[in-house]
Amino acid sequence: MAEVVLKNIKKVYPHTAEKDKKKKKAKQPPEKKSNLQITEDGVVAVQQFSLDINDKEFIVLVGPSGCGKSTTLRMVAGLEEITEGDLYIDGERMNDVAPKDRDIAMVFQNYALYPHMSVYDNMAYSLKVKKTPKDEIDRKVREAAEILDITPLLDRKPKALSGGQKQRVAIGRAFVRNPKVFLMDEPLSNLDAKLRNQMRTEIIKLRSKIDTTFIYVTHDQTEAMTLGDRIVIMKDGFIQQIGTPQEVFMHPANIFVAGFIGVPQMNFFHGCRLSKKDGGYAATLLGKDYALSAAQSHLLAEKNVADCTVTIGVRPVDMKGHAAEDGDAVIEVAEMMGSEVHLHMTRDGEDIIAIVSSREADLSQFEAGRKMALQFDPAAMHIFDSKTEENLLPCVEE
Amino acid sequence: MKEIIGGSDFKKRLLIFCILLIVSIIIVLPYVWMLSNSFKTTMETLTDPMHIIPQEPTTAGYEKVLTKSPFFRWLWNSCFVTGINTIVILFTSSIVGYIFARFNFKGRNFLFAMLLFTMMVPAQVTMITTFIIIDGVGLYNSVWALIIPSFVNVFGIYLCKQYCEEIPKELIESAKIDGAGNFRIYWNIVIPQIRPALGALAIFTFLEYWNDYLNPLIYLSSTDNMTLPLALSYFSTQHSTDLSATMAASALIMIPAAIVFIIFQKQFIKGLALTGMK
Numbered sequence: 001m002a003e004v005v006l007k008n009i010k011k012v013y014p015h016t017a018e019k020d021k022k023k024k025k026a027k028q029p030p031e032k033k034s035n036l037q038i039t040e041d042g043v044v045a046v047q048q049f050s051l052d053i054n055d056k057e058f059i060v061l062v063g064p065s066g067c068g069k070s071t072t073l074r075m076v077a078g079l080e081e082i083t084e085g086d087l088y089i090d091g092e093r094m095n096d097v098a099p100k101d102r103d104i105a106m107v108f109q110n111y112a113l114y115p116h117m118s119v120y121d122n123m124a125y126s127l128k129v130k131k132t133p134k135d136e137i138d139r140k141v142r143e144a145a146e147i148l149d150i151t152p153l154l155d156r157k158p159k160a161l162s163g164g165q166k167q168r169v170a171i172g173r174a175f176v177r178n179p180k181v182f183l184m185d186e187p188l189s190n191l192d193a194k195l196r197n198q199m200r201t202e203i204i205k206l207r208s209k210i211d212t213t214f215i216y217v218t219h220d221q222t223e224a225m226t227l228g229d230r231i232v233i234m235k236d237g238f239i240q241q242i243g244t245p246q247e248v249f250m251h252p253a254n255i256f257v258a259g260f261i262g263v264p265q266m267n268f269f270h271g272c273r274l275s276k277k278d279g280g281y282a283a284t285l286l287g288k289d290y291a292l293s294a295a296q297s298h299l300l301a302e303k304n305v306a307d308c309t310v311t312i313g314v315r316p317v318d319m320k321g322h323a324a325e326d327g328d329a330v331i332e333v334a335e336m337m338g339s340e341v342h343l344h345m346t347r348d349g350e351d352i353i354a355i356v357s358s359r360e361a362d363l364s365q366f367e368a369g370r371k372m373a374l375q376f377d378p379a380a381m382h383i384f385d386s387k388t389e390e391n392l393l394p395c396v397e398e
Numbered sequence: 399m400k401e402i403i404g405g406s407d408f409k410k411r412l413l414i415f416c417i418l419l420i421v422s423i424i425i426v427l428p429y430v431w432m433l434s435n436s437f438k439t440t441m442e443t444l445t446d447p448m449h450i451i452p453q454e455p456t457t458a459g460y461e462k463v464l465t466k467s468p469f470f471r472w473l474w475n476s477c478f479v480t481g482i483n484t485i486v487i488l489f490t491s492s493i494v495g496y497i498f499a500r501f502n503f504k505g506r507n508f509l510f511a512m513l514l515f516t517m518m519v520p521a522q523v524t525m526i527t528t529f530i531i532i533d534g535v536g537l538y539n540s541v542w543a544l545i546i547p548s549f550v551n552v553f554g555i556y557l558c559k560q561y562c563e564e565i566p567k568e569l570i571e572s573a574k575i576d577g578a579g580n581f582r583i584y585w586n587i588v589i590p591q592i593r594p595a596l597g598a599l600a601i602f603t604f605l606e607y608w609n610d611y612l613n614p615l616i617y618l619s620s621t622d623n624m625t626l627p628l629a630l631s632y633f634s635t636q637h638s639t640d641l642s643a644t645m646a647a648s649a650l651i652m653i654p655a656a657i658v659f660i661i662f663q664k665q666f667i668k669g670l671a672l673t674g675m676k
Contacts, residue, residue: 100577112568126576
């Protein structure tokens with residue numbers, strides 16, 4: 001029930017004194033765990049983070065570990081100080097407001113249930129702290145327990161609960177407070193695969209009941225795609241792209257986003273040629289020329305793209321091919337997934353994956369060692385600048 | 399199901415049993431001897447050969463302790479000193495330990511190192527200076543002389559700090575978001591988490607002050623202000639060498655310590671097992 005605005009947020013973790021000493025002693029380049037920018041002030045975990053979150057929107061921050069997504073969430077929660085920039089919740093600047101006064105609730109990855117309190121007391125704690133009348137606490141806790149289906153567990157201690165139950169309680173504890181903003185920090189990553197799918201559905205259902213603003217952090221792109229109204233993809237402290245699941249899947253802003261979103265990963269063909277031809281553009285891929293559509297050419301022309309080397313990305317589902325003696329790629333493994341077959345191929349040491357429907361195709365042709373001739377649909381091509389890695393066709397309306 | 403004990407296994411168990419039995423006897427014998435002597439007359443305690451079972455059982459020793467000396471006054475003094483010290487030390491140790499473990503502030507490591515350093519200075523070194531200070535502030539011959547200098551216990555702080563560091567950070571953050579202030583987090587979240595440490599510390603502290611002989615000897619002069627360990631010398635040296643009464647007093651002094659141990663032993667053993675300390 002609140003708009004959240006992040007304006008040019010930056011987070012720097014200062015060097016500790018000990019580390020400085022070590023550096024002076026060793027004078028060796030520090031170990032690079034990630035590509036985070038290291039300045040004189042410290043390690044920059046997040047920078048230039050600007051995002052307007054609408055009321056009741058479900059925002060997912062996603063990215064590989066160390067990309068700054070959790071740090072950003074913790075800054076919204078007030079658990080980390082904001083080095084630079086402004087945070088507004090409902091129009092009020094929150095940079096220096098204590099977590100308890102921000103009217104937020106947070107669900108942690110390891111649940112963080114108070115081990116010495118019963119489920120009931122865990123859920124009631126924040127209300128007790130706020131000195132809510134007892135009968136109101138009781139009503140709210142039982143209501144939340146009912147919604148989350150944990151009423152029979154109210155008297156138990158957290159250690160007597162399974163992972164999934166703990167997660168429900170953790171959500172319940174956040175839920176009873178009726179917060180303006182609901183923060184979730186990788187809430188499902190401690191659960192096994194089956195339970196994770198189940199809880200994901202539960203969260204979608206829950207959302208319709210809670211009807212508040214959500215900020216959800218995950219490293220799992222499936223969770224991001226299924227839960228988010230909009231997804232924020234981050235890498236090395238920078239936002240890579242903000243968009244709806246559809247947008248980031250169909251029109252990834254750069255090679256990183258294209259590779260991160262979608263399973264199996266998009267295939268990339270580096271060093272392809274993009275050239276002007278007959279008033280339009282053509283891409284050369286595996287020795288064949290493909291004329292791009294008028295809309296694509298128009299976009300490229302608008303951007304004044306000259307002949308250049310590009311990286312072309314094609315999603316596995318968009319790959320077409322047939323067995324051929326003089327094919328482009330060699331099949332290594334054909335994985336039968338049920339309704340589809342994942343073909344893992346190599347070409348010049350690069351892996352290529354194609355997804356073929358197991359009903360339509362003649363499966364006997366996909367034996368390991370056979371050669372495949374690949375064909376591409378120009379409309380399904382994602383064309384990235386080789387140098388900047390930016391998408392040259394960011395938004396093509398079909 | 400019938401348990402099958404092989405020959406060598408049985409011998410092994412018998413050996414372990416015998417060793418434990420002997421050690422137990424060695425440990426328990428002095429206490430039995432104390433109890434036995436407390437029911438003898440002073441004459442009988444000195445007879446040769448000695449026997450465990452009193453020939454003429456008497457409670458004269460106990461009567462003497464309870465009626466001829468201000469025993470209950472001493473008991474009160476001991477309870478007062480030990481009780482206040484234990485409660486205050488549990489509080490200061492846990493809150494300071496929590497602050498050292500969970501708060502970042504300038505000079506934290508330096509301060510903690512200084513605290514640890516004081517642990518390495520033997521008490522005997524500071525004894526005279528402490529005495530001069532106590533005397534200077536007018537606490538000589540007051541039970542407060544045994545209490546005020548003991549409010550901070552470095553070992554307790556160290557123990558609690560180690561325990562507080564084990565508390566998951568999310569637990570505290572979660573409480574912060576739930577709206578709890580720092581003291582409330584300490585009281586509602588941290589204390590329950592470090593209960594085993596506090597249980598062990600409670601017993602350590604209780605025994606330390608309950609059995610303390612040296613400090614009362616230094617700071618207390620009048621009979622009325624004495625604590626129980628000091629009072630033992632009341633029977634054995636100053637006024638008489640009444641072994642029967644001394645043993646009776648010893649037996650009486652042991653009772654509260656035994657009760658405390660029984661109450662806290664579960665926490666105590668857990669605390670020992672978890673810290674790996676002795």
